[in-house]
Amino acid sequence: MSPTSLPPHRRVIAVIVLIPAVVALALWAFAWPASRTAPHDLPLGLAGPAAATAPLERELAHQKGAFDLHHYADEAAAREAIEDREVYGAIVATERGPKLLTASAASPVVAQLLRQAVTEQASASGREATVVDVVPTTEKDPRGAVLNAGALPLAMAGIGGGVAVTLLGLRGARAVGALTGSATLAGVVATALTHSWLEAVPGNWWAVAGTFALTALAMSAAVAGLAALVGRAGIALGSVVIMLLGNPFSGASSAPEMLPAPAGAIGQWLPPGAGATLLRSVSFFDGAATAGPALTLTWWAALGLGAVLAGGALKERGTDPRPAPEREAASLV
Incomplete structure (x- = not known):
């Protein structure tokens, strides 16, 4: 049975019910993810000796479920992991303070989030964080x-x-x-x-x-x-x-x-x-x-x-x- 074969009053009811249903579905689909945007098991690397990365790991663990941490021996291994898209970024433990490696090409939003989080933590401890964009976006965009x-x-x-x-x-x-x-x-x-x-x-x-x-x-x-x-x-x-x-x-x-x-x-x-x-x-x-x-x-x-x-x-x-x-x-x- 085609829609036009329905009685007029049923077609009116169908329009009245259908349009709000579509609006509700669209709002749920677009607004729900947007309102809950936050890291959920976001792959992030930690590079350096275990003793040096342990404090960083404890600080990140306070954000339960936010990061999926991957450990790397040194900065070179962390860079390779970023270029292979295993992680979105990595924190390298150095004597001068944390060094953050990001990949804005993978996600400018994630790169900004990591930059803000690491720099704030470094400032709180009286240290300065170095940020390096390993895989940047283009200059035109x-x-x-x-x-x-x-x-x-x-x-x-x-x-x-x-x-x-x-x-x-x-x-x-x-x-x-x-x-x-x-x-x-x-x-x-x-x-x-x-x-x-x-x-x-x-x-x-x-x-x-x-x-x-x-x-x-x-x-x-x-x-x-x-x-x-x-x-x-x-x-x-x-x-x-x-x-x-x-x-x-x-x-x-x-x-x-x-x-x-x-x-x-x-x-x-x-x-x-x-x-x-x-x-x-x-x-x-x-x-x-x-x-x-x-x-x-x-x-x-x-x-x-x-x-x-x-x-x-x-x-x-x-x-x-x-x-x-x-x-x-x-x-x-």
Whole structure:
């Protein structure tokens, strides 16, 4: 039964109930993580002899559950761990006082948080802390604003691709070709703007373009695949997952470990979060720690495209899973 077949009074009630429900969901998805932004088992390194790092560890332990501490023998090992994306930063115990190593490219918010915490602790003990940014952001975008701001347009482009393929009635191989082509072009355009023009996202040009393209494909294929299997309702379901869960849970503006549990973990299993993490690794860390997010995006894209092909095959056999009114409307396209 289509929505327009409902009696008018029921349609009025549906609108009255549905809109507040959507507003509540959106506020929960965006406001809850934002209001609870704080370190939650944030990977942080401690470098130096055990006797020298013990006081630092005791001070950090006062913030229960805030940090996941990793111990390193010296500063060189701590730097390597930061460059490999094992930790967001490290505190090196020296005779002159603590030396903080950060990576603003991994998260400007985390780098600022660590800088403030360490300098305040050092000042309280009458010492001065040295801060070194091991993996900095670019000079053109010192706050990482371009990468953060790019998450929403990319999500919209991904959803738009899936919606367009569905509403235009493309099926099977044609739908797969359209999704792949649009995602590829979106990756090229995004890289031309952020890498070549704004100079905010460094790294290998083609690797960055591939990351943008794979992220867009994962989202558009998910929307189109759901629509191919369950009808137009799949568009709404895919959009909710990507926009109202994937975007605020991505940690793109801070870090996954800065979000309340389990939002940060969920976000890394969704295309927006995996895409943001992969882009940082490709752009600033020479591809370190790319396996996880790359696999996440790949299986989203593969499952989505597989669903598109399956939905097209079912329709060709006359067993389209969509409701009859939607099948009739699609046949007129």
